[in-house]
Structures are given as structure tokens and as C-alpha cells.
Amino acid sequence: MAAAFNGLSSLAVVLLAFSAPLAAVAGDPDILTDFVTSKVAGGAITDAYFAFHGFRNALSKNAPAPQNFTVVKASMAEFPALEGQSVSYALLSYPPGSVNPTHTHPRASELLLVVDGALSVGFVDTANKVYTHDLAAGDMFVFPKGTVHWQCNKGSVPAKALSAFGSAAAGLVSLPVTVFGTGIDDAVLAKSFKTDVPTVQKLKAALTPKKP
Numbered sequence: 001m002a003a004a005f006n007g008l009s010s011l012a013v014v015l016l017a018f019s020a021p022l023a024a025v026a027g028d029p030d031i032l033t034d035f036v037t038s039k040v041a042g043g044a045i046t047d048a049y050f051a052f053h054g055f056r057n058a059l060s061k062n063a064p065a066p067q068n069f070t071v072v073k074a075s076m077a078e079f080p081a082l083e084g085q086s087v088s089y090a091l092l093s094y095p096p097g098s099v100n101p102t103h104t105h106p107r108a109s110e111l112l113l114v115v116d117g118a119l120s121v122g123f124v125d126t127a128n129k130v131y132t133h134d135l136a137a138g139d140m141f142v143f144p145k146g147t148v149h150w151q152c153n154k155g156s157v158p159a160k161a162l163s164a165f166g167s168a169a170a171g172l173v174s175l176p177v178t179v180f181g182t183g184i185d186d187a188v189l190a191k192s193f194k195t196d197v198p199t200v201q202k203l204k205a206a207l208t209p210k211k212p
Contacts, residue, residue: 028107028167031084039080052079055091065158069098076168083168090163094119094153102150102175108167109145114138117159123149148175180207 037045057063058072075088082088088108092100094117112121114135122132123143135141143149145166153159179189180203189200 028084028086028169033084035081035085036083038083050081052081054078055089058091058093059160066093066095069094069100071100075165075170085168086166088165088168088170090165092151092161092163094151094159094161096153096156096158099152100150102148104146104148104173104175105143105165105167105170106146106173108165108170110143110149110170111140111164112143112151113140113162113164115160115162117153117157118155119151119159119161120154121149121151123147176207180204 035050037049040049052074054072054074058070070093072091072093073088074082074090076082079088092112094100112119112135114137116137118137119135120132121135121141121143122130124130125144125147133141151161180200186197186200186204190197193200
């Protein structure tokens with residue numbers, strides 16, 4: 001009997017050990033209902049609540065080609081029905097020569113599907129190893145949760161991609177803007193990047209978001 005108890009205790013310890021890191025990287029919380037209607041006045045909903053039409057214009061054959069990299073999001077902010085569903089999408093458009101700059105999504109991995117054109121993509125893992133790949137229409141690539149990643153269109157024709165996220169609010173941390181556009185002290189950045197303050201100030205001038 002004692003041996004059986006010790007065996008169960010050992011099993012419990014092992015399960016706890018494995019569950020601890022899983023809890024640390026947990027995504028959206030589970031909900032106890034089929035869906036959430038907290039953003040609907042009075043809780044009254046129709047089928048329209050579960051539909052999103054925000055990609056129509058960007059996917060239209062008559063849509064003008066964007067001059068810069070653009071993103072149309074379908075996250076919980078734009079599509080309230082996604083609350084509690086642990087999923088969201090983004091439609092990305094890349095003119096020739098454009099880049100989706102280095103960034104991370106702290107709350108979700110990203111699965112990118114190229115639907116038109118071609119892209120060069122990559123990410124850096126926590127061991128500082130770089131993984132890059134060239135994608136054509138129909139190809140997919142996964143960016144692991146929290147890793148620094150990017151996409152660029154090196155071709156001469158526009159490209160489009162759909163990205164799926166394992167969170168209704170994946171979050172976005174843009175490295176260039178976060179580092180140089182948020183008011184971090186010039187001297188700290190100069191020492192961090194082993195450069196001088198004037199260089200840092202030039203980067204800040206280019207990357208600091210303009211106030212409305």
C-alpha cells in the first residue's frame with residue numbers, strides 16, 4: 001500500500017513539473033460558455049455577431065495596390081465574437097520591396113499562408129539561431145510564440161498573406177519602434193548598441209511615432 005502511495009506521489013510530482021512550464025506559456029483563458037457577449041448591449045445577438053467583413057475591400061480585385069506594407073486585423077478588438085475563442089486573423093499586403101519589420105507577438109504563435117506573390121520570411125529563436133525561408137503562393141510558415149520575426153517582399157510584384165494566431169489578442173511589439181520610438185534614454189541606447197548619441201537621435205527621429 002505504501003509503495004502504491006509513493007508511486008502516486010511520484011506521479012503527481014512529475015505531472016506538476018510538466019504542468020508548470022505549460023502554465024507559464026498559457027494563452028487565452030478558457031471560457032465556461034459557448035461564446036462571450038460582454039461587448040453586446042443587453043446580450044442580445046444575431047448571426048451577424050459571428051460574421052466579419054473587414055477583409056472584403058483588401059481582397060477585392062478592384063482594390064488599389066497599397067504603396068506601403070499594410071495590415072488589416074481581425075482580432076478581438078475588430079471582431080468581438082472572437083473573445084474567448086483563442087483565435088484571430090490578419091491580412092497582410094506587401095508592395096514590391098516592402099518589409100513587415102522585426103516584431104514579436106507575446107501571446108500567440110503565428111501561422112502565415114502566402115495567398116499571392118512570394119515572400120522571404122524568418123525568425124530568431126532564444127538561442128539566437130536564425131531561420132529563414134522563401135515562400136510562394138500556397139506555402140505556409142509558422143513563427144513560434146514570442147520569437148522575433150519578419151517578412152519581406154523581394155520581388156517585383158505585390159504579395160498577400162493571411163496570418164492566423166492562437167489568441168484573440170496576440171499582441172504586437174515592433175522592435176524598431178519599441179527601442180527607438182518610446183523615449184528610452186539616448187545614452188542607454190548608445191551604450192547598448194555601441195554607437196554614439198547623434199546616431200541614436202537620428203534613428204529616433206525616423207522611428208518615433210508622429211503625434212496626431
